[in-house]
Amino acid sequence: MRNLNLAQDDLLAMPRLVRATLINGLSGYKCPVLIGTVSGNGQTNLAIFNSLVHIGANPPLLGFIQRPLTVDRHTYENFKASGYCTLNFITERLHREAHQTSAKYERSTSEFEAVGFSPVFDESFQAPFVRESPVRLGLRWEEDHHIRANDTRLVVGRIETVFLPEPMLHEDGWLDWDLVDVVASTGLDTYHRAQRLSRLAFARPDEPLRELD
Amino acid sequence: MRNLNLAQDDLLAMPRLVRATLINGLSGYKCPVLIGTVSGNGQTNLAIFNSLVHIGANPPLLGFIQRPLTVDRHTYENFKASGYCTLNFITERLHREAHQTSAKYERSTSEFEAVGFSPVFDESFQAPFVRESPVRLGLRWEEDHHIRANDTRLVVGRIETVFLPEPMLHEDGWLDWDLVDVVASTGLDTYHRAQRLSRLAFARPDEPLRELD
Numbered sequence: 001m002r003n004l005n006l007a008q009d010d011l012l013a014m015p016r017l018v019r020a021t022l023i024n025g026l027s028g029y030k031c032p033v034l035i036g037t038v039s040g041n042g043q044t045n046l047a048i049f050n051s052l053v054h055i056g057a058n059p060p061l062l063g064f065i066q067r068p069l070t071v072d073r074h075t076y077e078n079f080k081a082s083g084y085c086t087l088n089f090i091t092e093r094l095h096r097e098a099h100q101t102s103a104k105y106e107r108s109t110s111e112f113e114a115v116g117f118s119p120v121f122d123e124s125f126q127a128p129f130v131r132e133s134p135v136r137l138g139l140r141w142e143e144d145h146h147i148r149a150n151d152t153r154l155v156v157g158r159i160e161t162v163f164l165p166e167p168m169l170h171e172d173g174w175l176d177w178d179l180v181d182v183v184a185s186t187g188l189d190t191y192h193r194a195q196r197l198s199r200l201a202f203a204r205p206d207e208p209l210r211e212l213d
Numbered sequence: 214m215r216n217l218n219l220a221q222d223d224l225l226a227m228p229r230l231v232r233a234t235l236i237n238g239l240s241g242y243k244c245p246v247l248i249g250t251v252s253g254n255g256q257t258n259l260a261i262f263n264s265l266v267h268i269g270a271n272p273p274l275l276g277f278i279q280r281p282l283t284v285d286r287h288t289y290e291n292f293k294a295s296g297y298c299t300l301n302f303i304t305e306r307l308h309r310e311a312h313q314t315s316a317k318y319e320r321s322t323s324e325f326e327a328v329g330f331s332p333v334f335d336e337s338f339q340a341p342f343v344r345e346s347p348v349r350l351g352l353r354w355e356e357d358h359h360i361r362a363n364d365t366r367l368v369v370g371r372i373e374t375v376f377l378p379e380p381m382l383h384e385d386g387w388l389d390w391d392l393v394d395v396v397a398s399t400g401l402d403t404y405h406r407a408q409r410l411s412r413l414a415f416a417r418p419d420e421p422l423r424e425l426d
Contacts, residue, residue, distance in 0.1 A: 001378040008373050021386030023270035028244030028302060029397035029407055053266040055278055056363035057236035065268055089241060096422050103416040145358040147369060150269035154367050160221050165214035173234030177399050184242035184397050184407050186390050192407040194242055199403045203316040209309055
């Protein structure tokens with residue numbers, strides 16, 4: 001295959017939307033999640049995010065990137081105000097409805113109702129989970145950081161509850177993602193099915209690499 | 214399948230390593246990349262990172278999470294000092310060697326040599342690319358943020374060069390990741406092959422969702 005080598009000037013010369021689509025695609029495979037929150041007056045909100053990032057295991061922290069706050073950002077406002085949000089992984093069967101949550105609904109419309117997902121409330125947790133999702137996390141607000149370069153924010157939450165199919169969790173803590181048909185995504189609109197190639201042992205210098213299982 | 218519901222106390226009761234493995238797995242599918250840098254005295258460094266995150270398209274920004282700086286962090290030091298790093302996507306054929314770069318080599322050892330990758334220098338760019346990788350990005354240092362909760366850092370870079378197979382880039386900016394056998398990963402040690410399910414149109418309230426292509 002012929003290769004392309006794009007420099008800064010080539011990127012800047014592209015039509016704005018073409019460049020945005022390209023740059024959104026350049027981070028490769030991600031794991032989209034539905035973030036569930038609730039506002040002070042009890043209105044539930046559900047939004048798809050594809051910028052989930054592992055921050056650390058001890059304490060258990062995850063982050064995501066929040067677009068600039070120049071328009072209403074229900075997820076961010078609700079998470080910050082209530083202190084809680086849920087992350088709900090998306091399966092192949094759910095991915096169309098999950099994508100539809102990205103439509104710009106009015107604040108008074110719950111995306112749960114608009115796309116047909118069922119909110120579940122856990123008594124210890126002030127945010128709605130998605131009943132249809134097989135893997136769900138409950139997060140508590142930890143901190144956020146303003147990224148000066150483009151006015152976005154890194155939002156960091158602490159994992160407080162984990163819900164998943166029992167066979168997915170192995171004794172050593174390893175999760176078998178092949179057991180659930182959770183999708184990966186690229187760009188803003190493309191969804192993928194993934195399949196395990198290998199699990200590799202901890203790497204050490206001067207030791208041949210071993211495959212686990 | 215029976216479900217597990219783990220609360221904070223269940224997580225804390227797990228042996229430390231089991232909990233770390235579980236939490237590392239909970240962010241789902243990610244896109245591991247090899248980050249190439251060079252030190253002031255010309256020593257090349259190559260390290261696998263699995264916390265790549267899209268920050269924004271305009272300007273084109275990507276981020277990754279840097280572990281605490283309590284031990285030597287060659288990638289972070291070199292990127293900050295030189296102002297440049299490269300991100301090199303990992304194919305199925307390369308994923309074992311890529312994983313091996315996570316072994317704790319001495320500072321005087323280049324992971325390029327240790328695992329058998331070829332560094333390529335672009336004249337406009339002070340960091341080595343991986344010749345064997347089909348998709349490579351050149352980043353310039355933008356900013357970093359200290360995450361107080363666990364002493365890690367979000368490192369943000371600006372995409373300055375893009376190298377990829379020409380057929381991968383469509384006219385509208387969309388990238389066909391199925392054309393290259395780039396791997397996804399879960400946890401710290403598991404690699405996956407991905408395959409496209411669908412590309413969905415921009416979602417609007419009160420409009421049925423369309424599939425693109």
